[in-house]
Amino acid sequence: MSVSVASDEASSATPDRLLARAGGALRGRGRVPGDKSVSHRALMFAALAVGETAIEGLLEGEDVLATAAALRAMGATIERRGAGSWRVWGCGVGGLAAPSDVLDLGNSGTSVRLLAGILAGHNFTAMLTGDASLRRRPMGRVIDPLTQMGARFQAAEGGRLPATITGTTELVPIDYRLPVASAQVKSAVLLAGLHAAGRTSVIEAAPTRDHTERMLRHFGAEVTVTAEADGTARITVTGEPELRPAPIAVPTDPSSAAFPAVAALLVPSSAVTIEGVLANPTRTGLFATLQEMGADIAWTGLRTEGGEPTGNLVAAGGLALRGVEVPASRAPSMIDEYPVLAMAAACASGTTIFHGVGELRVKESDRLAAIARGLAACGIAVEEGPETLAIHGAGGPPPGGATVDAALDHRIAMAFLVLGLATKRPVTVTGASAIDTSFPGFVALMAGLGADIAVG
Ligand code: S3P
Numbered sequence: 001m002s003v004s005v006a007s008d009e010a011s012s013a014t015p016d017r018l019l020a021r022a023g024g025a026l027r028g029r030g031r032v033p034g035d036k037s038v039s040h041r042a043l044m045f046a047a048l049a050v051g052e053t054a055i056e057g058l059l060e061g062e063d064v065l066a067t068a069a070a071l072r073a074m075g076a077t078i079e080r081r082g083a084g085s086w087r088v089w090g091c092g093v094g095g096l097a098a099p100s101d102v103l104d105l106g107n108s109g110t111s112v113r114l115l116a117g118i119l120a121g122h123n124f125t126a127m128l129t130g131d132a133s134l135r136r137r138p139m140g141r142v143i144d145p146l147t148q149m150g151a152r153f154q155a156a157e158g159g160r161l162p163a164t165i166t167g168t169t170e171l172v173p174i175d176y177r178l179p180v181a182s183a184q185v186k187s188a189v190l191l192a193g194l195h196a197a198g199r200t201s202v203i204e205a206a207p208t209r210d211h212t213e214r215m216l217r218h219f220g221a222e223v224t225v226t227a228e229a230d231g232t233a234r235i236t237v238t239g240e241p242e243l244r245p246a247p248i249a250v251p252t253d254p255s256s257a258a259f260p261a262v263a264a265l266l267v268p269s270s271a272v273t274i275e276g277v278l279a280n281p282t283r284t285g286l287f288a289t290l291q292e293m294g295a296d297i298a299w300t301g302l303r304t305e306g307g308e309p310t311g312n313l314v315a316a317g318g319l320a321l322r323g324v325e326v327p328a329s330r331a332p333s334m335i336d337e338y339p340v341l342a343m344a345a346a347c348a349s350g351t352t353i354f355h356g357v358g359e360l361r362v363k364e365s366d367r368l369a370a371i372a373r374g375l376a377a378c379g380i381a382v383e384e385g386p387e388t389l390a391i392h393g394a395g396g397p398p399p400g401g402a403t404v405d406a407a408l409d410h411r412i413a414m415a416f417l418v419l420g421l422a423t424k425r426p427v428t429v430t431g432a433s434a435i436d437t438s439f440p441g442f443v444a445l446m447a448g449l450g451a452d453i454a455v456g
Helices: 036-047 062-073 109-119 134-135 142-148 183-194 211-218 254-266 286-292 329-335 338-347 358-362 367-377 410-421 432-438 444-450
Strands: 015-022 027-030 050-056 077-081 085-091 123-128 152-156 160-166 176-179 199-204 223-227 234-240 271-278 296-305 307-316 350-354 381-384 389-392 403-405 427-430 452-455
Touching: 015 410, 027 444, 036 050, 036 062, 036 085, 036 109, 036 183, 036 211, 062 077, 062 109, 062 432, 085 123, 109 123, 109 142, 109 160, 109 183, 134 160, 142 152, 142 183, 160 381, 183 199, 183 211, 183 234, 211 223, 211 410, 254 271, 254 286, 254 296, 254 307, 254 338, 254 444, 286 296, 286 329, 286 338, 338 350, 338 389, 338 410, 358 367, 367 381, 367 389, 367 403, 367 410, 410 432, 444 452
Parallel strands: 027 271, 176 199, 403 427
Antiparallel strands: 015 427, 015 452, 050 085, 077 085, 123 160, 152 160, 199 234, 223 234, 271 307, 296 307, 350 389, 381 389
16 A cells, blocks of 8 residues: 545546547647646645645646645645645644555656655655566656755665655755756755755756755745856755745646647647646747747747736647757756657658657657657657667658557657647557646647547
8 A cells, every 4th residue: 555646636537548649730728737847846846845835836736746645645724625725734844743554646747746855854765666667767867966965865776765764853964966957856956955954055067847846945945056167056955944835726737638638739720829837948949949940839928827828829830840859958848848848850851860768768758769660660760779769750740650658657648649730540548547747638638729639
């Protein structure tokens, strides 16, 4: 047994086998669920504040519900008041209690890595595990810095889950240079630093999503960012603050908005607007890349909401896309968007090359392999290197007519369903229930815009 999700919070399940076929244009306005990264952090940081935090627009996907269940198992009071509307009564920094059972974080890398940072500062032992996908993913990247700070781990072979972590109230602050561009690792170290007396710094060579920094400040922590002479950024948190509850309005997820937006680009005569999307520049690399490919996609109504930039994403189909080279330096700002970008590349003329994307091999699936396999099955020529992918676009509708397995990966499932809206023959996706980890309601939203996605 492990901690579970209350049944009234579980989303209506996405069928496991779906078929997408080309039909009419996609038209209309839609709103995708709350941002996954912001939702996890909202629950976690509220659980570390003293008093009641109100959260609106929380993503109620399985990943975020796994975070909620883990925090409840450690003493935080978390209540759902209505759709996306949650209240959290936190225990204070260092105030969580030992869980009485294994913490099962399902498919969610963000849950396990950020919670490891928090647990590092607590004087108890907890056991962490997840589904088959999460148990394959590397945890050494958080185990190394958290061990330097004083936490102790026992992990399965290769630094993987299941793992136990034994934290300490005497964590030592460190200066940590990120060996991989990872917001999860940065956040784990900063969260451990929150529990350490003194200042903990993370040095990052390339900017990764900065929701932890923004939201910790929102809760009253002292977080500074300074540009170093060598071009890196030093992010410093001052430990042992008292976090104050602060209301949070979660903007909608650009990584989810990407699916209807790209679908609109690939289906002629489409015109869709996705409302209230998080437009944080550490997350918008996909949209810049699509514009370079010649797509008709733009942000309108940009404003600041709850400390984050948001806007409406407007996408229209019909323009011919052309292949581009996507530089490695852009990867952190679009790390979750390569699967859906690959589908646009498959329909473009010419070759699209992704450079410096080795990190995609350790996401919910080996995404380079999953994209290459699925596109090849759909009749698209692909060359896969250790850290690169070249996609030779069809210059119009690809053949399709294949069955693609999602490999426990929500974004692989959604990407190939988007492709199926533009291929000559339908695309079937198996394992599509993985979509519920980040985008409950995906099929209904796409159907509302006119997409033909059904049980297949
Ligand atoms: C996330 C960071 C990214 C991203 C993941 C969410 C976060 O992972 O892929 O979906 O919320 O910090 P990495 O930090 O491992 O790149």
